[in-house]
Amino acid sequence: MAQTDMAGASDDETRNRMAHAADPQIADPHDTDPHGADPHGALRRRLPHVVTLPEAVGCGIIVNLSQAPVAGLRSNLADLVHDFEQAFSRFRPDSTLSQAARPFSPGEGPRRLHFPFHADAMFSICDALAARTHGAFDPCVGESLVRLGYGYAFETSGAKDAAASPRWGMDVIHEGDELVIRRPAKLDFGAVGKGFLVDLLAERIRSLIPACEMTINAGGDLFTTVALTIALEDPDDPTRAVGVARIEGGAFCASSPSRRRWTAADGLTPVHHLLDAITGRPVRDVVASWTYVAPGQTMYPTAWADAQSTAAFTGLDNGFPFARLRADHRMEATPTFPARFFTS
16 A cells, blocks of 8 residues: 655645535536636536435435436435434434344343345445454444443443453344344444445435436535545645545545544543444544545445445555545555645
């Protein structure tokens, strides 16, 4: 994996023009002046119709379309989001996923939970990345997140440390669209679920508006059928960029702890949500990552890009094209990652 020293980046003008908002900035690369006063102008003209889901998955989702929405499209997509959260949200005490953490009754055997939306595909991504990271990527990390304070009032932590926490593939396995809970576990599919939802939304839009071009942006998880230029946000300064990626459709996802930080229960230790599931502690030596999945590589490109961006924090060294920024400003990137980095 190639490395670039990011310290002392010199492309300040481009950095500041390209990244001027929280989420990845996108522009049509065919615009005559993509870095100028209105880098989004050509994209707006190409995809002029907008559908917003402001409350979805805690960050909101913006959909840009080339064709006018059919009647009822927004409510259709909102219903899909609602059903998805009802199944997979650990922040809802009535969700299907929350039942995985319910204590077993005396004599109760393994609990089976059925999930909708061809969930086997999402669970299989977790299988693959758990194996590639030797267990550092693990949906059972929910136990450690709650212990660090990232949860709701109804959640309490059972295990006292990560070593005692349940493990994916051992205490929780999947058989098709069902999870088999051998031991109560606080599951968190935040590393893959948002991207999986984006893929489901794209599939729903295609079924209702055939041949419609689109972008779907869910707080840094991006699916697109058109070519885009994307600024890679500096995790230390959201008004600046550390590079620019150019993609010809597909999925592009980013991970960074910069927006989910809090103080642990001791009132002193700063923590964030990107954990090594083996230690149960936040990863400190990586500060940002990005993954690109080109069109035609998989049926669920955004789910893969989302999950792999998280796995890049926990030791992943192969997969779809990706890059990660180390805490010491070294940029590591696979040879085919489609970006130019601002270097000294």
